Amino acid sequence: MPESMPEPQAVCSPITRSxxxxxxxxxxxxxxxxxxxxxxxxVAGLTRSVGKRSQGGNLSCVCGFAxxxxxxxxxxxxxxxxHGFREFGPPARRALATPGDLLLHIRAEHMDLCFELATQLMQALGDAVTVVDEVQGFRYFDMRSIIGFVDGTENPEGRKAEASTLIGDEDPAFRAGSYVLVQKYLHNMTAWNALSVEAQERVIGRTKLSDIELDESVKPSCSHSALTVITDSNGEELKILRDNMPFGRPGAGEFGTYFIGYARSPVPIERMLExxxxxNPEGNYDRLLDFSTAVTGGxxxxxxxxxxEDLAQRTP
Structure with a gap:
């Protein structure tokens, strides 16, 4: 990153356990x-104070505004x-917008760190805000989602991650900033588990055990992996950085994935959702949506x- 670049928030921090x-x-x-x-x-000071209490905890907090x-x-x-969250799809299968003005993405290797920082940050906000959604996510085995497939395999890394997520000279006043889109998905695990492994692999477009992409000759065009690869006019793939995590309450029959995608522009994520x-073409939708429902969007x-830090002194 150039020396003149402002310090970004922890957008590109390593994926953690919690x-x-x-x-x-x-x-x-x-x-x-x-x-x-x-x-x-x-925000930064509270994160440092809590993070110092556990060596190697990798505590971070990303704060975004709608x-x-x-x-x-x-x-x-x-x-x-x-801009506001753009909705896509018919009523029965819709990426819908839900209320939300601020997003806090808190992550660490241990949930106690996340919990303590969330507590401190919310106490500092006091009665200035109302919580409309709170999700505690966890790493599931070897980076798998609740539906059993590895998640985030194609994430960019290192400098490629920074290039994909951090704003540059295209918006000079907001360099080193980023855009983040979040959705909470609930899965119908009874219907999903009724499928054979081979049928699940055709829905996702990857093998379940080895996480290898299916050959183009057999991968359906309506598979999840086929529809979530976005390219520019030159055929170059536009990468986003995902930090999805499973969540759930088995006693309540709730099994979900919290989708969170970072990019230097909302465009590639919105094209992916469309x-x-x-x-693509219209009607050839992601068959994973036959088993997964988006219940939030921001x-x-x-x-x-x-x-x-400077925004503390800003007045509208």
Whole structure:
């Protein structure tokens, strides 16, 4: 990363064993907005304080703001590509938008670290916000999702991850920032487990045990892997960085995946969702959606770590 580049938030941090995802809405009144602005200067310090309590815990927190919150909290200038979550698909199979002004993506090797930091951050926000969604995610065996397939195999790494996720000169006022899109999926495990392993592999487009992509000659065009590969006009693949995690409550019959994708523009993630929910071509939708339902959806801008601290002094 160039020396002149602002310090990014922990977007490209290694995937950990535990995570907490918090989506909150901003309460009415200028006092609430002022409290959230001041909180922006405290996020890094609270993360350091909690993280020091466990060597090798890899604790981090990424904070993002939705389109509606940015205008109310910070005004102009605003990130060039920040907008509301775009819905895709017919009513029976829809990527739907749900309320959310701030996103906290907290991750660490151990849940106690995530829990303590979430507690401290929420205490600092106080009654300025209302929690609308909270999910505790966990690593499932060898990076597998609840449905049994390895997740995030094609993630970019190192400099390629930074190039795919961090804004550059295309939006100079927001360099080293990122966009993050989140969705909570619930899976019908009874129907999924009724499929043979071979049928599941055709839905995903990869082998279940060895995590090898199926040959193009046998991989269905409606498979998950076929529809989530996005290319530009030159045929180059547009990468996003996923940090998905399983979650669930077996006693309640709840089994899910929290999808979280980072990119330097919302465009590749939105194109991916359009392919999945509408189809490419239309009607050739992702067959994984026959077993998985998106119940939340939000798009957020992640400022650089430097800008996040500076936003404490911003007034709209």
């Amino acid at each position: 995570a907490i995802y918090l989506v909150v809405t901003l309460n009415p009144g200028e006092a609430a907005a002022e409290q959230v602005r001041g909180w922006c200067a405290d 389109d509606s919150a940015w205008d109310r909290l910070f005004g102009q200038p605003r990130p060039a590509n920040l 392919n999945m929910f509408v189809g 798009l957020f801008f992640v400022p650089s770590a430097d800008l996040l």
